[in-house]
Amino acid sequence: MNMFVKPSRRTLLQGGSLTVAFSLIAPALAQKAAKQEGPALPGDLKLYPKLSSWLRLEEGGKVRLLAGKVEIGQGILTAFAQLAADELDVDIKRLVIVSGDTRVVPDEGVTAGSQSVQYGGVAIQHAAAELRAHLLSHAAEKLGAEAAALKVADGSITAPNGKSITYWDLVAGQQVEVEATGEVKPKAAAQRRYIGKPVPRVDIPAKMTGALIFIQDLRPEGMLHGRVVRPPAYGAKLVSLDVAAASAMPGVAKVVRDGSFIGVIAQREEQAIAAADALRRSAKWELLKGTPTSDTVYDWLKTQPAKDIVIKDVANPAASQAKDVVEAEFRRPYHMHGTIGPSTAIATMGADGSMLVQTHTQSPFETAAAIANMLGLPKEKVQCEHKQGAGCYGHNGMDDAAADAALLARAMPGRPVRIQWSRNDEHKWEPYGSAMVVRMKASLDDKGDILDWDHEIWSTSHGTRPGGKAGNLLPAQYLEKPFALPTPVNGGAPNYAADRNGIPLYEFPGVHVRTHFVEKFAARASSTRGLGAYANVMAIESFIDDLARRAKVDPVEYRLRYLKDPRAREVLQKTAEMFGWSKWQAAPGKGRGIAFARYKNLATYTAVALEAEVDKATGAIRVKRVSSASDCGDIVSHDGVINQIEGGVVQSLSWTLKEGVRFDETGVRSEDWTAYPILTFSEIPPIDIQLIDRPGTPFLGTGEASQGPTGAALANAVMDATGVRFREVPFVPSRIRAGLV
Amino acid sequence: MPKLKVNGRSHDVAAPDDAPLLYVLRNDLQLNGPKFGCGLAQCGACTVLVDGQPVRSCVTPAGSVTGQDITTLEGLGTIEAPSRLQQAFIDEQAAQCGYCLNGMIMASQALLSRNPKPSEQDVRHALDGNLCRCGVHNRIVRAVMRASREA
Numbered sequence: 017m018n019m020f021v022k023p024s025r026r027t028l029l030q031g032g033s034l035t036v037a038f039s040l041i042a043p044a045l046a047q048k049a050a051k052q053e054g055p056a057l058p059g060d061l062k063l064y065p066k067l068s069s070w071l072r073l074e075e076g077g078k079v080r081l082l083a084g085k086v087e088i089g090q091g092i093l094t095a096f097a098q099l100a101a102d103e104l105d106v107d108i109k110r111l112v113i114v115s116g117d118t119r120v121v122p123d124e125g126v127t128a129g130s131q132s133v134q135y136g137g138v139a140i141q142h143a144a145a146e147l148r149a150h151l152l153s154h155a156a157e158k159l160g161a162e163a164a165a166l167k168v169a170d171g172s173i174t175a176p177n178g179k180s181i182t183y184w185d186l187v188a189g190q191q192v193e194v195e196a197t198g199e200v201k202p203k204a205a206a207q208r209r210y211i212g213k214p215v216p217r218v219d220i221p222a223k224m225t226g227a228l229i230f231i232q233d234l235r236p237e238g239m240l241h242g243r244v245v246r247p248p249a250y251g252a253k254l255v256s257l258d259v260a261a262a263s264a265m266p267g268v269a270k271v272v273r274d275g276s277f278i279g280v281i282a283q284r285e286e287q288a289i290a291a292a293d294a295l296r297r298s299a300k301w302e303l304l305k306g307t308p309t310s311d312t313v314y315d316w317l318k319t320q321p322a323k324d325i326v327i328k329d330v331a332n333p334a335a336s337q338a339k340d341v342v343e344a345e346f347r348r349p350y351h352m353h354g355t356i357g358p359s360t361a362i363a364t365m366g367a368d369g370s371m372l373v374q375t376h377t378q379s380p381f382e383t384a385a386a387i388a389n390m391l392g393l394p395k396e397k398v399q400c401e402h403k404q405g406a407g408c409y410g411h412n413g414m415d416d417a418a419a420d421a422a423l424l425a426r427a428m429p430g431r432p433v434r435i436q437w438s439r440n441d442e443h444k445w446e447p448y449g450s451a452m453v454v455r456m457k458a459s460l461d462d463k464g465d466i467l468d469w470d471h472e473i474w475s476t477s478h479g480t481r482p483g484g485k486a487g488n489l490l491p492a493q494y495l496e497k498p499f500a501l502p503t504p505v506n507g508g509a510p511n512y513a514a515d516r517n518g519i520p521l522y523e524f525p526g527v528h529v530r531t532h533f534v535e536k537f538a539a540r541a542s543s544t545r546g547l548g549a550y551a552n553v554m555a556i557e558s559f560i561d562d563l564a565r566r567a568k569v570d571p572v573e574y575r576l577r578y579l580k581d582p583r584a585r586e587v588l589q590k591t592a593e594m595f596g597w598s599k600w601q602a603a604p605g606k607g608r609g610i611a612f613a614r615y616k617n618l619a620t621y622t623a624v625a626l627e628a629e630v631d632k633a634t635g636a637i638r639v640k641r642v643s644s645a646s647d648c649g650d651i652v653s654h655d656g657v658i659n660q661i662e663g664g665v666v667q668s669l670s671w672t673l674k675e676g677v678r679f680d681e682t683g684v685r686s687e688d689w690t691a692y693p694i695l696t697f698s699e700i701p702p703i704d705i706q707l708i709d710r711p712g713t714p715f716l717g718t719g720e721a722s723q724g725p726t727g728a729a730l731a732n733a734v735m736d737a738t739g740v741r742f743r744e745v746p747f748v749p750s751r752i753r754a755g756l757v
Numbered sequence: 758m759p760k761l762k763v764n765g766r767s768h769d770v771a772a773p774d775d776a777p778l779l780y781v782l783r784n785d786l787q788l789n790g791p792k793f794g795c796g797l798a799q800c801g802a803c804t805v806l807v808d809g810q811p812v813r814s815c816v817t818p819a820g821s822v823t824g825q826d827i828t829t830l831e832g833l834g835t836i837e838a839p840s841r842l843q844q845a846f847i848d849e850q851a852a853q854c855g856y857c858l859n860g861m862i863m864a865s866q867a868l869l870s871r872n873p874k875p876s877e878q879d880v881r882h883a884l885d886g887n888l889c890r891c892g893v894h895n896r897i898v899r900a901v902m903r904a905s906r907e908a
Contacts, residue, residue, distance in 0.1 A: 088854070089852075089853040089854025089855065089856075089891055090853065091853070216847065216850060217850060217852070219855070220846075220847055220850060220852050220855065221836050221839065221847055222836055223852055223855030223856075223858055224830075224839060224843045224846050224847055224852070224855070224858060224862065225790075225830065225831070225833075225834060225835055225836045225839055225843055226788065226789045226790030226829065226830040226831040226859065227789065227836045228789055229789075229855075230789070230792075230856065232789075232792060232793065233789040235784070235787065284772070284776070284780070284784065285780045285783075285784055286773075286776045286777060286780050354890050355856075355890060356794050356800060356802055356854075356856050356857045356888060356889065356890050357792060357793070357794060357802070357854075357856040358793070358794075404854075405854075405856075406854050406856030406857075406890075407853055407854035407856065407890055407891045409890070436793060438796060439794070439795040439796055439797060439799075439800075655850055659850065659853060659893070659896070660853075662892060662893075662895070662896075663853055663891045663892030663893060664892065665892065666892025666894060667890070667891075667892050670892075688795065688797055688799060689795060689797070689799040689800060689888060690799060694888060694890065696885045696886075696888070697880075697881040697882075697884045697885050697887070697894050697897075697898070698881045698882060698885050700881075700892075700894045700895060702895070703895060
């Protein structure tokens with residue numbers, strides 16, 4: 017034991033076995049198994065209490081930051097760097113960040129649900145604070161001074177007597193192998209240099225200049241190009257295929273057929289594409305019959321056997337005295353994640369039968385386990401290395417492409433095989449955000465106040481991430497010995513899934529919220545930004561707007577009657593003020609709308625107000641301007657949060673105005689950007705985002721907060737402009753025109 | 758076998774004439790700037806300049822641009838010395854994932870070359886065929902306006 021292995025209560029009890037058990041390959045298992053009790057540690061530091069799991073002092077005055085959460089375009093690595101640099105008192109340039117490599121980073125599960133700062137960020141923040149304190153206690157001995165009297169500047173510790181030593185000289189090549197104590201508090205807000213300050217994103221210069229940063233840019237030595245030929249429709253079975261003709265095409269190294277899974281490997285990318293096209297033309301398929309379509313899916317949802325899940329049931333006996341009962345039903349179609357860069361992966365099978373998969377997955381550990389399951393390999397034989405991809409906004413084709421690459425790499429040991437999905441692959445085969453039906457019912461008294469509130473949801477699953485199971489991987493479902501899709505479950509409290517944000521933050525005397533969870537699928541579906549929150553907030557905020565209108569009360573004032581949380585009230589009022597709600601002038605064809613939600617009822621508070629114009633002749637809607645205030649607690653990156661909220665506003669406007677996946681028995685018809693258009697530059701309004709900063713309070717997740725309120729604010733503005741309530745997304749001109757007749 | 762002039766340098770490329778320029782640039786010349794987004798000329802991620810004009814390299818046969826001046830994102834500037842336009846994108850932090858930015862920057866470069874002082878409307882119009890899914894549009898417009906202002 018060197019001086020940096022400070023015996024904690026834990027290591028004493030276990031005879032130092034933790035230090036021994038720690039290995040580079042499986043840092044996770046050892047600590048997870050050992051950690052049954054101990055100090056209360058925040059976020060993912062609970063799972064990995066060893067400081068060296070997160071931070072390592074390296075030669076050349078560098079600090080290696082190891083993160084299980086990954087960059088998906090949300091700027092999270094910069095936020096982690098800010099947290100670590102501040103608490104460790106080093107210049108941010110000293111940080112070398114490694115994330116999502118299952119061989120070296122802590123297993124922090126999935127990067128999703130707007131939780132990366134809440135779980136990963138706080139772990140890094142506290143690990144850095146503890147590491148600093150630990151280094152100072154040793155420096156105190158060495159420099160002959162009290163730890164409290166030492167000053168640190170950029171990793172250099174100075175005592176009042178003028179003596180100084182750097183962190184790196186202090187550890188002399190060793191790592192600090194101690195566990196967090198839970199007793200070191202992060203810095204006060206006033207002492208921060210990076211947290212909450214404008215810090216440019218660490219990844220942006222490379223992305224602006226074509227430096228190597230994306231998975232698409234990796235070209236390992238000897239790499240071959242693979243392509244997969246997907247069936248024409250869900251569940252189709254391959255009847256026949258001309259393998260010989262494709263195998264003889266230029267550059268083709270191998271055609272792989274396993275059941276209804278077809279892949280090809282070639283020397284050059286365009287050769288792989290040409291061979292895949294030839295295979296596609298020669299393939300004969302047997303299609304499933306009688307499957308639901310995008311037109312029949314809403315009736316299908318309501319007539320399927322379902323699990324009924326009640327998440328809130330508070331009765332108001334006075335509801336029986338209601339003067340009025342109002343009902344409305346809302347529909348949300350399947351929405352695509354719609355990444356700009358189709359899913360890509362590179363897999364390499366080593367001579368020892370191990371598989372390395374380079375992937376832009378959000379769940380490197382669980383995806384590695386699922387691929388191992390698919391290939392029949394022991395778990396430790398498959399490792400994933402995360403590399404950045406294009407923005408994903410949830411679970412898209414990322415993991416399926418990783419599985420495709422692994423299947424092809426298995427057929428070509430020793431050679432890295434790169435898979436890049438086509439636009440058609442991504443549009444047709446990514447797992448969409450589930451279609452939903454939401455029925456609202458309110459009992460009102462004679463003044464139009466709400467006595468009882470009833471929210472009923474019909475939905476398929478919002479979560480089919482790999483989770484270590486091959487059945488969740490698309491290609492595994494089509495192999496000769498197929499893996500069945502596991503029966504999905506709806507996520508429970510406190511995050512929820514289909515019923516996310518189903519419970520209103522408004523305080524009504526009676527509240528009932530239940531979900532009819534359909535275990536079957538009409539189309540592939542999985543986590544898409546906000547899960548059920550988009551449809552639930554659309555429904556709640558459209559409905560309460562109508563109730564305000566019915567009561568002849570201003571919609572902001574009506575909401576404030578039921579909104580008791582002071583932070584929620586402040587966000588709503590600030591948004592109204594930013595928009596100029598009270599002095600707004602009505603005009604023909606013009607409308608204003610406002611909406612509010614606290615994401616998951618536990619994360620960021622966001623309200624959105626906007627102005628829209630509706631051309632009654634064409635049905636075209638134009639959003640003129642958007643104002644939005646958010647309270648996300650303590651803010652690590654002000655600009656990063658604004659960017660996320662604004663991006664969510666744009667994406668939600670796009671979903672609401674334009675998007676809905678079309679499919680029928682012959683397959684998905686939304687095959688490219690012409691068939692599934694999204695919002696473009698000339699359609700995007702000025703957007704004003706403001707934040708209410710609360711330094712020192714808990715971080716609140718922000719990445720998905722504006723999806724629901726934006727769609728609802730738009731629906732309310734269209735109602736205001738036309739006097740007609742539209743309850744089915746998307747609000748395409750044909751639907752609006754038909755509704756106005 | 759096309760002879761290509763890319764970022765001021767000539768290359769004899771061992772690729773068929775009908776290979777899409779995008780794959781030749783990315784795979785044979787190992788350039789990262791132009792990105793595959795759709796292969797259908799619908800999204801703009803693969804945009805390069807050919808004699809100063811924005812071209813969708815995913816649907817352009819490599820053999821069709823032999824002898825012409827091809828400029829990719831790498832030809833504008835480097836991470837150490839970004840061009841004024843690239844620097845403006847950095848200054849505005851005009852990115853989330855950054856995947857579409859190659860196309861945004863190349864299309865904006867073409868715009869600024871023919872119209873150094875565009876209006877905001879001009880910028881939106883010039884970029885209307887370039888798709889961004891993260892919702893960074895307004896930042897991108899600000900970056901182009903900044904580059905124009907600082908020119």
